Each structure stands twice: as structure tokens, then as C-alpha cells.
Amino acid sequence: MTAPAVAFSGVEKTYKRPRLLGAEYNTAVKGLSFEVRPGEVTGLLGLNGAGKTTIMKLITGLLFPTAGRVSVFGHSPADVAAKARVGFLPELPYFPPQVKPAAALAYYGRLSGLSGAELSLAVGSSMHRTGLEPHAGKRISEFSKGMLQRLGLAQALLHKPDLLVLDEPVSGLDPLAIHDIRALLAGLNAEGRAIFLSSHSISEVEKLASRVLIMVRGALAATVTRAQWEASPGGLEKLFVEAVK
Amino acid sequence: MNSLFLVRAVAFNSFSESVRNRFFTLFAVFAFTAVYASVLAGVMAVDQESRVLADFGLALIELTALAYALFGASSALLKEAETKTIYLVFSRPVPRWAYLAGKLGGALLTAGLMLLIMAAMHLSLLAFRGFGPPPFYAWALAGTFLKLAVIVSFAFFVSLFSTSAVSTLVISSIMWTLGHFASEARFLAERLPGLKGTAVSVFLWLIPNLQLFNARDAAGAAAAPGPAVLLPAAAWVAASFLGSLWLLSRKEF
Amino acid sequence: MYNYLRDTTLAAALLAWAAGGFLARGYASPFPPPSEMRVPAAGAAGDMLALASGSRRLFADLWFIRLLQYYGSREFHGEEEAGNGEHRHGEHENYGAGDYPLFFPMARHVLEVDPAFTAAGLYGAACLAFNMQRGEEARALISFALGYNPKEWKYLTMLAAIGYSRSGNAAAVAETIAPILKDPDCPVMLKQLAAFLNKKAGNYAAAAAIYADIAATSRDEAYVKNAVKELKKLAGTRLPPRGGSRR
Secondary structure, eight states: OOOOSEEEEEEEEEEEEEOSSSEEEEEEEEEEEEEEOTTOEEEEEEOTTSSHHHHHHHHTTSSOOSEEEEEETTBOTTSHHHHTTEEEEOSSOOOOTTSOHHHHHHHHHHHTTOOHHHHHHHHHHHHHHTTOGGGTTSOGGGOOHHHHHHHHHHHHHTTOOSEEEEESTTTTOOHHHHHHHHHHHHHHHHTTOEEEEEOSOHHHHHHHOSEEEEEETTEEEEEEEHHHHHHSTTHHHHHHHHHHO | OOHHHHHHHHHHHHHHHHHHSHHHHHHHHHHHHHHHHTHHHHHHTGGGHHHHHHHHHHHHHHHHHHHHHHHHHHHHHHHHHHTTHHHHHHTSSOOHHHHHHHHHHHHHHHHHHHHHHHHHHHHHHHHHTTOOOOTTHHHHHHHHHHHHHHHHHHHHHHHTTSSSHHHHHHHHHHHHHHHHHHHHHHHHHHHSOHHHHHHHHHHHHTSOOGGGGOHHHHTSSSOOOOGGGHHHHHHHHHHHHHHHHHHHHHOOO | OHHHHHHHHHHHHHHHHHHHHHHTTTOOOSSOOGGGOOOOGGGHHHHHHHHHTTOHHHHHHHHHHHHHHHHHSOOOSSOOBOTTSSBOOSOSTTTTOSOOTTHHHHHHHHHHHOTTOHHHHHHHHHIIIIISOOHHHHHHHHHHHHHHOTTOHHHHHHHHHHHHHHTTOHHHHHHHHHHHHTSTTOOHHHHHHHHHHHHHTTOHHHHHHHHHHHHHHOOOHHHHHHHHHHHHHHHTSOOOOTTGGGO
């Protein structure tokens, strides 16, 4: 049996903030259980503070669960075996402004274990897929927000991951950039890659995802499939509003 | 995957970013101005000009390199966390020890380059005034580098639990100062009676004695440092590295 | 397993730090302890900085420059002055003669900060012994420096020269300090003294050689001018053979 791309089982994450006397605790997600199947596009919707970014970080091993279990392709997210199969695009990724995109990508390619001709090929391919080739001669300091987002996606694609974890991939982009990125993600999914994306844009998630998880104050309030929102008169937006109210 | 390959990738990226940063140039320009300004003191020392120029230059080189290296080390990890660059690193199959070793290696490579550039400026000044390098010059630079290695790795450790880059800078500078006072403090501790003396001696055991590496001061004295000083330097760097790794392995981003 | 690894890392870190302390335990500072430093009130902050930044040599240099400036300044009582108010650099007999009450503590302080500053030790002792006729202070200065450099032959030589000076044997002083003159640490004033003593003893060839050395190597214009002047004077003198002066 194929392991799920992502599996959360009774996951809780509580942040501890040390204070002068004792500490302050804040539970970001609690009792969270869900799965993302290989090759599936899963959307994650929720208001600010609902726990979306926490979930992304738990999947990528940047955070450790306080309770419960997270697995990525059957491995702990901290395992090399899991990380080798995941590509992550954080919200508003940063790249050193003084270098050109290929140099930045080469660095992240090396960190993914690529070298030599394989690395050059991966950098070229990622730039091509994300439409960065015409801007190859520019320094990153000259990049627009949309180009930075493309670069962020390009670094996530370098090692041909089986799962893409994308935090707000179209946030702040102009309509043309959104269109391009949507097409790119659809193409990646068509290749069999699972995509797990969070967004504030319900319409974007609606266009891409086959299933949506709606988070409310750290708990999974609803799981909605494409068939369900297509059958609903108000679409996904109505279902989301009902869930978060 | 070869972890050493990852260490090298992180180190060279860190080195390249630091060298491209405008602060590197600013510090180099500052060093140039300060080193060349020491001509005035040299002239005042008349027949001791070569000694004064050598001492001023080596001290300025060390203090400038220290300021630069501490400035970089105290913000290196913090900046990567703040800019979320670290997300792109730790979401990849990069062991935390390899990342830490790479960052430390990059910081030391940059400090080493800074030292070499300033030494070239200094030697050019000495040549301009008609002097060659003093015989202990290479040792003095090597000693400075060892001091930097100890204090930069300590700053990495502190930066992983301190609340800001400024507090890391302050704590590391205090350690630097204590490190130079270690011999004098040990002398005073030996004269303190009973428990007080023991307590101070134990405390001093925790302070890395940076005078061990102070070849630029010991050069004229009977006890110029030998290669054996590499061992305590390696022990302190390794300790700071392991301490940093202990903190980093618990750290969430 | 993960926690075990973390705990092992912490234990290894503590062990490595302790190992650093253990490996460094044998270090003995070559410098005078703080109790030996008689810091002038105005210099306490500087000395703190010297120790805190490991820059003893640098601060010893600064103290030496201050000593040069102090000794180069005009004294208003009993000192023979040149027309411009500076010391006479012409003849050595009255050169630098004056009270200069702070000279000894200042010279000693240079050595307290860096006892390996041989040139400063020789300069201080020579000024005290030969210019100011303060042999006891000169001996005290050299003895202090010798405490930290017991094998420094230049200090031992200077100590002997001070002894000859007290017994008024100028020729022996000149002969004793001769080996120091070839050393790069030799202060130019000591060279000038040697030249003067040789000239006084009629050993013109030796005096001329020393003046020529001063003219060629010193960066002190006053000494260079004087050396050139003396060389011109000596050129007009019939030079007896070298070494003939001690008879």
C-alpha cells in the first residue's frame, strides 16, 4: 500500500513563549488528523491565526508536534528520506538581492544534493518552468514580487519533489502572474505531484484543489471535496463562511 | 548524500554573501584609513617607528576583524531565521550540524579573508615607510585568527539563546575581554584566601585564555606561542560548536 | 534516541570546554602581574584597555611616545637650552640633563606594560644614567626589566655600563656598550653617547663610524644633523688608529 503523502494523527502544536516568571502557552493546532494522498491537490483555508502556517511547518520539519504524529511519505518530517521528497515555498521567500537567480537556485540545488551537470540541468529546468529564463541576467534586487514568487517556486521544484507545500503561492501577485502560476501548478499536478497549498484566496483554491481543509482556531472544522462544493449553490465560499462563522 | 558537500555549499554561500555585503567593504575601508593613520604615531616614535607601525597595525587589524566577525556572527543565524531563508534550508535534507558547520566555516573564511586584506594594507604601509614585516608577523596573524575562531564560535552559541544580535555582541565582547584578563585574574585569584580563591579559580577555568594566542603581544616576550596552542583553540571551538548544535537541534522555526 | 543524542551533544560540549581549560592550564604569562603595575592616575584607563584588548605592546608604544615627548619638552631650571627652546643635540655632555622627576616612573611604566620593549629599557636607563646622572634609578629600571627577561644580554651589558659610569670610567662605558650599538634595538641617543665618549677619548675613527651609522640609519633629524656636523668636524681631524683611545 502506498503511504500517504502527508498524514496527521491527533496532532497538537503548542507554542511556549518564555516570560520573566514562567511561560506563556499558545495552542496553534489541536487534535488534528487528516491525510493528503499522493498526486492530490489539497487546499488549506482558514482565517488568520487558524494554524495554516503551523501545519505547513509541521510537514516540512521546521516545527515539532507537541502531541500526535506527523508523517510524510511514511517518514518523520525530520528524516532526510521525507525532506528529499518535499518542496517548500514559504510565504514571501527571501533571496540575497545581490545575486542572479541561477546562483540562488544553484545554492538550494546543492542543498538538495544536486551537483555538476544534474544541478545545471535542474536550475535551467526550474527557471524555464517558472518563466524566469528571460530574467536570468538580472540581479534579484531588480525582481518584482511576482518574479520573486516564481523564484520561490523554482527553488521548490529543483529536486523534482513528490509533494509541494506552498504557503500563499499567489499572495500579492498580479492577475497575469496568478494565471501563470496556476498553470504551472496544474502542470506539476498532472505529472503526479501532490500539492498542499494554503491561501486566503478561496477562488484560487477552488480552481486548483480537489479537496479543501477548512481550519478554525487550530482545529479542522470541515473537509470539503470538489464534488461537494460544485454541488453547493454558493460554491466553496459559502461552505467556508458557514464553517468559520 | 555527502554531508561534507553540504557543509561546503553552506560555507561558500555564507562566505560569498558576506564578501558581497557592503559591510565587508566598509570595514576594509575603515581598516585602511585606521592603519594608514597610524603613520602619525610612527613618526612620533622616531627611531621606534617600525615597531610602533607594526604594533598599531596588528592591533587595529585584530580589533577591526573582531568587530566585523562578531557583527557577522551575532546576526548570521538570526538574520536567516528572520528572513525565512532558514525555511528553505531546513525543509531540505540538510542536517543541522552540517548547516551550523557551514555557517561557522563561512564566518571564519570571511574573517580570514578580512585579516589577509588588512595585512596586505598594513604590509604595504610598512613597505612604504621602508620597513619589512617583523619576524613574528605571520604568528601574530595566526594568533589573531585563532582568537577570532574561539570568539566567533562562542558568538554563534550565544546567538542561539540571546534575544537580539546586540546582546550577542555584548556577551561575546565581554568574553573577549575576560579572555584577555584571564592571566591577570588568575594571578589575583591565587592571592584570594580560601573559598573565594577557589570560586574565582573555578570561574576562570570557564574563561578561554585568549592570551595563549596573543602572539602579537608575546612576540617580544620570552613566551611566544607554539603550535600547541592549536589544541585549546580547537577544544573551545568544538565546545561552542557542540553547544550551538545542542541548542539548534531543539530550535523550531 | 533523538533526546539521547541531544544529551550526548551537550555532555560533549561541556567536556570539550573543560578540555580547553585543561590544555591551557600550563600557560604562564610573560608579563608583570597587575600588582607590579604602578599606573599613573592619568593612565589607568589606558592600561585597563591594554590588558582587556591584549594590546600591551601597543600601549607600551604609546607610553614610550609620551616618555619621548616628556623628555623632549623644555625644563625651566638648570638646563642648557638651544636657542629655539629645544634640547641641545650638539654635544652630549649636557644633553638631556635636567630633573625630569617623572622620567623614571614613566620609563618603568613602559616596561611594566611590556618588559620585552628592550629599546625603551635601554633608552630609559641610558638617559637616567648618562644624561641625568641618576645611576640608581637606571639600575632599578634595568633590574625590573631583567626580572622578566633574565637572559637579555643588552640589559646585562647596560647594567655593566652603568657601573662603569658611576666609577667615572668613560672609556670602559664606551667599550661596554659597543656591542649594543650594532643591535637594531639600540636607541640612537646611546649611539650618540658612544660616539661622544669615543671622540672625547680621542678614538676618532670609532666615533666617526658611529656618527656615520647614525646619519645613515636614524629617523631623528636632530641626531642626523648633529651626526653630519660631527662627521664634517672629524673629517678635518687627523684620525688616529682605531682602539688607540684607551691607553
